[in-house]
Amino acid sequence: MTDVQRADSAARRKAITIVIISAIVGSLLIVVFETYRAQLYEWLLSDHAKSVHRLRILIVLTAGFGAITLFAFSVYLWSFGCKVSNYQRFPLPGQRVIRDTPTLEGQAALMRGRVLKTLAVFLAVAGVTLCFVFWWLISILEELVA
Numbered sequence: 001m002t003d004v005q006r007a008d009s010a011a012r013r014k015a016i017t018i019v020i021i022s023a024i025v026g027s028l029l030i031v032v033f034e035t036y037r038a039q040l041y042e043w044l045l046s047d048h049a050k051s052v053h054r055l056r057i058l059i060v061l062t063a064g065f066g067a068i069t070l071f072a073f074s075v076y077l078w079s080f081g082c083k084v085s086n087y088q089r090f091p092l093p094g095q096r097v098i099r100d101t102p103t104l105e106g107q108a109a110l111m112r113g114r115v116l117k118t119l120a121v122f123l124a125v126a127g128v129t130l131c132f133v134f135w136w137l138i139s140i141l142e143e144l145v146a
Helices: 009-045 048-087 107-145
Strands: none
Touching (some): 048 107
């Protein structure tokens, strides 16, 4: 019979708090963007000579934020996958969980570690792809204007 790591109520409260705060911050960002969208469009199109440069700035900021987020999560998953593979146990010893979790050991934990590292690689590739797609979009926009 497999061992079960019991849920930690403090970890559960912390996770719920993080989700709620993230939802509030995300909602506020959407409201701020919707409030200032007209001014952003006006700034973007106000000077035709600078429009392409300004659009490039917005695209680079968007791609940069998305890629950095993907890369950061990829690094975390790779690190976590390596730890799971090294300890050959999931969840890791001393790791707090938000629900009762069956403990995987040996080959099953190694497989979980490999899956986490594979997901990390896919996220890193998605980040690189995102950068290339936005770079391609910028080059198309520059050709259209030129």
